[in-house]
Amino acid sequence: MKKILKKYRKFQLSLSPQQNLLYGFSIYAIIGWFLLCLPIVQKQAVSALDSLFIATSAISTTGLVTVSIFDTYNGFGQFIVMLLFQIGGIGYMTFTSFILLSKKSDLTHWHQRILNAEFTMPKGFQIKDFLKSVIIFTVTIEILGALCFYIAFTNAGVEHNFAIWSSIYHSVSAFCTAGFGLYNDSFEQFAGNTAINTIISVLAICGSLGFIVVTDFWNRLSGKTKRVTYTTKIILGAMTLLLTMGTVMIYFFEPSVAQLGENKLMASFFQAMTALTTVGFNTIPLGGFSLAILLVVIFLMYVGASPSGTGGGMKTTTLTALIAIMWNRIRNNKRITFLGKSIPLERLYVATSVFMLYASVIFVSTFLLAMSEDFPLHQILFETTSAIGTVGLSTGITGDLTSWGKMVLIIVMFIGRLGLLTFGLAILARRNKLTKRKKEEDLAL
């Protein structure tokens, strides 16, 4: 037994950080799938494919479901799903490192490298401090969230015992931007409940803002640093702008929110927030949205959350870098600057690559679903973007997909959580980086 463990350890060490993440997430997904297939966790029989879909959706914190979680799985099954999206949300490496830390053994250099790959961070961040912040922050927020949820749910007339479970489940789900719920209509019945709307929004924004921002603020508040980093400013600025833009668009141009009266603004904000943070709960059925506003929601889902957070998407910082490239080209500047700072070359390539990879996966996945499914383009595109951004919003077609379509989305969700660049690097990166400098050659565009 010890020999096998030793061999496994050796195998692990031979992998690149990205490959480790790939294998780690795969193993959690497979264990989750196996557990969800056991009849003792099910209220009613469910196919193996649907269980794989739910397991992948949970570990990737997407929240797309082909079957109702509440009607299909009992308390134990629901707990497994929650465990999966908790792991997925704070990252499997953070989780493993937490176990290691609690054993009082130190973080090895190898683990640090993997963590660095998982949370792309600016230089100068201390991994160990960072990790401590992650754990403290997650547990604190989730407990606070659950308490607030409990008060709000019981006030809304939810039965006491169910309210306890529901509070914990939804608090973890919202913070991990998983979007898994115990209600079959997501939060549509609570569309007018200000307390519940606020709790979800705060949890999802905290989770999706990312641990960089949290650590940064923590260092600022505790006096360790004098001001917040450039990355934090960009993240907060971009998120505020996008949330405002989304809310305004939905408020003024979406006919289906018009009949909500005084709750119109809250509902508009919630739908913009749910897409951008990639939490994926909804208070208005998206199937009734107009085409134009569905495109806005697709855009928000494509952009997604912030780096190092629990959310998905190509990230607000990537969008910022791309806008910086575009703007500086049009202005005929030689260097790429944004808000008075020059952005390093490497980051600009990463931004272009991430954007292109997302676009490619969405195109291929939409093409494959167009072949296998009988739904119009806007529903297929919405579902695909929701899966790659690990959002979990749907116009309502998830349950009606063919087996082929479900398999496509399983792969897309998995890639979405791992991050496209990480996925690519895991499979294709060369270990040997020594290459001869090649002659520059001009290419007309």
Place this chain on the structure above:
Amino acid sequence: MKKILKKYRKFQLSLSPQQNLLYGFSIYAIIGWFLLCLPIVQKQAVSALDSLFIATSAISTTGLVTVSIFDTYNGFGQFIVMLLFQIGGIGYMTFTSFILLSKKSDLTHWHQRILNAEFTMPKGFQIKDFLKSVIIFTVTIEILGALCFYIAFTNAGVEHNFAIWSSIYHSVSAFCTAGFGLYNDSFEQFAGNTAINTIISVLAICGSLGFIVVTDFWNRLSGKTKRVTYTTKIILGAMTLLLTMGTVMIYFFEPSVAQLGENKLMASFFQAMTALTTVGFNTIPLGGFSLAILLVVIFLMYVGASPSGTGGGMKTTTLTALIAIMWNRIRNNKRITFLGKSIPLERLYVATSVFMLYASVIFVSTFLLAMSEDFPLHQILFETTSAIGTVGLSTGITGDLTSWGKMVLIIVMFIGRLGLLTFGLAILARRNKLTKRKKEEDLAL
């Protein structure tokens, strides 16, 4: 009078090359619009908006039409349309320079700068040689094309007098990748005619390959240079690959070509060719295409032709540069290389900017059409991509658009022909490029 001309000349000289192109195209579009509004060029009354649409579609060599050219305009009107797309096709600056050259006056430095902006070329190209090649090449090919068309049309039973006009018109239209035709079903009645399919394909590929490739080959054949440039190799390689891919996809996955029997391969190739070269003729009605294959056609239209050619789109070289960035990132290389050559930084930024600008315009235009029109997403997206890529293919909704929708497409076609980066530079570029070097700042992605 002389004073006004002198003042206009001074004004022209004060503009940047990009601004000159913008004003030039605008003036041609407005003159064309005015002429097409005259009752003496019309067979039947047509609204001013439709005339503006046709004029813009012609100068931009798009070929989208809200009214039938043959049923609406008489021979004189058809001639104006042809003149517009001839001007648009070989570029308004080439045209102006041609007039200048024929006056035996020399090309000024100022004109050279504008030509450089219009045809983005690798260093080392001589503008004057280049221009001579353009004129010789265009006239030769168009005359040859017309002769071949005449034989093919009369063989197909087209009446002699109409065949002469039709041959000239379609030869110019195909070479300029304009896609304007005198038949209301484009070339659907000739779907099985090998000769006509071949003539259009050769003309469109020659036009869209671009004058860089032609000059390059000319220099190679005449012994001036020993081998073709890197750009030429990339252009030919990318075009061959994309054409093959498109043909294979349509051949195997498009149900509506299945009933064509022995003509299936030719029809599949023609539809891929028409999208990629952005000529925009079709032999099969696109309204009947399946969703999956429409997405493939949209992709081909988005990529488009080659730089310095008569075609539109973001260009095959841009796609190549983007794939190079993506591939080198995934392989973890520090420098961006492709086929053994390192691509300069500046070109990579241009590629990213062009891709992003195209994506932005398509998104905004699709959003606006989703607000004003009552068509499903795939038809709107197809129409928008066709307009920005100056392709002219349509699923058949152009004539049924609202006035608002027509105005959106007019702007999109115009921007599409001018080139997005040129358009942006014309409006926003700063003349003063002296900026202080700013401190590099890291941005997590």
